[in-house]
Amino acid sequence: MTAYPSDRPSDRAGEPTLEPTEFRALPARKAPGSIARSGVMPPVPERHGRRTPAGRLDAVDRSMTDTDRALLGDLDRFGFLTTNQLQLLHFSTNASELAAARRTYRALTRLAQLGVVEHLDRRVGGVRAGSASYVWRVGPVGHRLLLGDTAARLRRKEPSLRTLDHRLAVADAAVRLTLASRAGSFELLKLTTEPDSWQSFLGPGAVRQVLKPDAFAVTAIDDYEDYWYLEIDRATESLPTIVRKSLQYARYVRTGDAVQRYGVNPLVVWLVPDEKRKQAIENAIATSDLDLRLFRFAVQDAITALIAGGAG
DNA sequence: GGAAAACTACGTTGTGCTAC
DNA sequence: GTAGCACAACGTAGTTTTCC
Numbered sequence: 001m002t003a004y005p006s007d008r009p010s011d012r013a014g015e016p017t018l019e020p021t022e023f024r025a026l027p028a029r030k031a032p033g034s035i036a037r038s039g040v041m042p043p044v045p046e047r048h049g050r051r052t053p054a055g056r057l058d059a060v061d062r063s064m065t066d067t068d069r070a071l072l073g074d075l076d077r078f079g080f081l082t083t084n085q086l087q088l089l090h091f092s093t094n095a096s097e098l099a100a101a102r103r104t105y106r107a108l109t110r111l112a113q114l115g116v117v118e119h120l121d122r123r124v125g126g127v128r129a130g131s132a133s134y135v136w137r138v139g140p141v142g143h144r145l146l147l148g149d150t151a152a153r154l155r156r157k158e159p160s161l162r163t164l165d166h167r168l169a170v171a172d173a174a175v176r177l178t179l180a181s182r183a184g185s186f187e188l189l190k191l192t193t194e195p196d197s198w199q200s201f202l203g204p205g206a207v208r209q210v211l212k213p214d215a216f217a218v219t220a221i222d223d224y225e226d227y228w229y230l231e232i233d234r235a236t237e238s239l240p241t242i243v244r245k246s247l248q249y250a251r252y253v254r255t256g257d258a259v260q261r262y263g264v265n266p267l268v269v270w271l272v273p274d275e276k277r278k279q280a281i282e283n284a285i286a287t288s289d290l291d292l293r294l295f296r297f298a299v300q301d302a303i304t305a306l307i308a309g310g311a312g
Numbered sequence: 313g314g315a316a317a318a319c320t321a322c323g324t325t326g327t328g329c330t331a332c
Numbered sequence: 333g334t335a336g337c338a339c340a341a342c343g344t345a346g347t348t349t350t351c352c
Contacts, residue, residue, distance in 0.1 A: 105325065
């Protein structure tokens with residue numbers, strides 16, 4: 001997992017948090033006796049085919065701390081987050097990284113025991129074996145807490161590696177922006193991910209089209225607000241596909257809808273895995289009669305520097 | 313020379329204990 | 333009850349050795 005700068009002040013519970021597929025219940029490597037002792041609720045893992053009684057749901061809800069709710073909110077928003085990302089977002093002010101990791105682990109394990117969250121069997125990333133983290137998502141109880149007791153039962157399957165990689169890359173960008181914002185590089189006024197980031201508009205022939213950026217961000221530096229459509233590229237799409245999507249952004253700009261809505265046209269940021277891919281995409285767009293001023297290109301870990309530089 | 317097995321390194325997970 | 337520390341266990345990538 002990539003390292004991020006850490007700048008989080010103490011407990012941010014209550015602040016707006018960063019704004020989802022059937023899995024096996026979390027298997028504990030060893031008997032989780034200590035968790036059962038310390039938890040307010042006795043750990044009763046969600047079983048397949050058995051719905052949590054409303055009374056128990058309410059008890060789980062009451063037992064949750066503000067940080068628990070913030071964790072659930074972020075998992076709802078991003079679909080998938082690694083242990084490391086959750087640690088950076090919610091526990092990075094502890095005395096040491098180890099202590100933060102400990103707190104993160106304990107909080108997630110407790111929520112997993114309650115069925116509020118769950119992790120995938122698969123681990124991703126890491127140069128060394130141990131650096132691969134669990135990937136977490138909203139659990140069945142968490143799903144009902146978010147959507148109410150009448151929420152339809154989740155029917156989920158294991159995401160493909162490609163899907164998971166992309167979703168985690170989107171989350172990675174969002175985490176970087178959040179941490180940079182906390183460090184004072186800029187103000188992060190708004191950050192939405194799919195499907196909240198989608199924008200419908202009338203294209204040629206009055207045909208309704210939907211722009212589907214991976215994320216939409218509004219940042220501010222001094223008195224200037226900047227608007228960004230974020231496209232996270234994992235080098236899995238062909239260049240013609242990238243160009244088609246870029247053409248769609250250009251069509252949207254021509255409608256004038258964005259200027260009417262925001263006062264300016266948002267910039268489209270292509271975030272790529274490496275310099276070679278960045279060059280390839282930039283060349284493909286440049287040779288497609290597209291206005292390059294509408295686009296910015298950066299490798300994934302340079303997103304904060306690009307955003308901090310403003311749109312001007 | 314290439315494949316497979318064995319070994320090594322190291323980050324993360326998990327537990328027990330202690331202090332506050 | 334919560335959080336931190338210490339330590340053991342685990343899992344996996346990289347490296348080295350062995351065998352065919």
